[in-house]
Amino acid sequence: MQNRDFSEALDAAITGNRLNRTVSKKLQRLLNKIFLEGPLRPLKNFANGSWLEHPLHPLLTDVPVGAWTVTILLYLAALLFGMNELGIAIALAMGLGILAALAAIATGFMDWMDVDPTELSIGFTHAVVNSFGTLLFIVAWALLFIAQWQVSVANFIPALVGYGVIAGGAYLGGTLVFRFGTMINRNAYRSGPKEFTPVVAFEDLADNKPTRFVVQGQPVLLVRHGQRVYAIGAVCSHYGAPLEQGTIHGSTIECPWHYSRFSLEDGSVKTGPATAPVPLYETDVKDDKIWIRVLRVAQTVSPH
Ligand code: FES
Numbered sequence: 001m002q003n004r005d006f007s008e009a010l011d012a013a014i015t016g017n018r019l020n021r022t023v024s025k026k027l028q029r030l031l032n033k034i035f036l037e038g039p040l041r042p043l044k045n046f047a048n049g050s051w052l053e054h055p056l057h058p059l060l061t062d063v064p065v066g067a068w069t070v071t072i073l074l075y076l077a078a079l080l081f082g083m084n085e086l087g088i089a090i091a092l093a094m095g096l097g098i099l100a101a102l103a104a105i106a107t108g109f110m111d112w113m114d115v116d117p118t119e120l121s122i123g124f125t126h127a128v129v130n131s132f133g134t135l136l137f138i139v140a141w142a143l144l145f146i147a148q149w150q151v152s153v154a155n156f157i158p159a160l161v162g163y164g165v166i167a168g169g170a171y172l173g174g175t176l177v178f179r180f181g182t183m184i185n186r187n188a189y190r191s192g193p194k195e196f197t198p199v200v201a202f203e204d205l206a207d208n209k210p211t212r213f214v215v216q217g218q219p220v221l222l223v224r225h226g227q228r229v230y231a232i233g234a235v236c237s238h239y240g241a242p243l244e245q246g247t248i249h250g251s252t253i254e255c256p257w258h259y260s261r262f263s264l265e266d267g268s269v270k271t272g273p274a275t276a277p278v279p280l281y282e283t284d285v286k287d288d289k290i291w292i293r294v295l296r297v298a299q300t301v302s303p304h
Helices: 006-015 018-036 041-048 056-081 084-112 117-146 153-179
Strands: 197-201 211-215 218-225 228-233 247-249 252-254 261-263 269-271 280-286 289-297
Touching: 006 018, 006 117, 006 153, 018 041, 018 084, 018 117, 041 056, 041 084, 056 084, 056 117, 056 153, 084 117, 117 153, 197 211, 197 218, 218 289, 228 289
Parallel strands: none
Antiparallel strands: 197 289, 211 218, 218 228, 228 280, 247 252, 252 261, 261 269, 280 289
16 A cells, blocks of 8 residues: 555554554553453543543643753753753753653553554554653663763763654654544534424433434434433544443443443533543423434534
């Protein structure tokens, strides 16, 4: 097959590596065993950022990138202009970057354990490259410490190489999000119906059974509890699982894939790993039919 650009050629080389595929599959299985099925699941959900309504990993990755950019600039100032007193400032910036990078690696693995097979190898390579870059900064910090904060080319080189490695890791992170759509809200582009639209006869909707309908091209989940009808998006915002295959727990529905729970009342996330709510629809029963119209798509309240 013809590769169209550098990024696609790189993706093909990574995903085509059998060792990478085997190791990443085994590691993903292991992490799922430890964090998805056991008592550590709340820890995973915390690391996913559901409590923040935003993935935690990309927030944390900004810190080392910024801190290590400052590190390199201070190193250059110290080495080019003989400002050796900058050693402590360099150690502080580099140390902050290392701590944030360790947290970013941990949260990244908690996101990665849910990815689809196509994203597995690239995500694993992204993690390995960034872990190696972090290791180089740890080496640089240790050398600076041993030198009693005296800046030298010897402790600058590992930091400089680490900075280049991290840039490569960041490129793969961008590929994951912008090419593969990893961790994006699967309902980001939903819309409508803006006017009340009939969906199904009230009597034809089974009680307490999540049922999927396509209304004006939008996948909608209806759940009837007695006389009350809930309507939310039928696609899990996390990785797109069909919520009609989920399980009802009171006024929430649990996703069949990674067990996020969404409120039937307002579509909000009650339990992660999802961080974005699902669309919400207003319901009405008229002429023995259930009618719906959109109330909220993604995070925005529809003006209808
Ligand atoms: S697809 Fe992952 S929680 Fe629903």
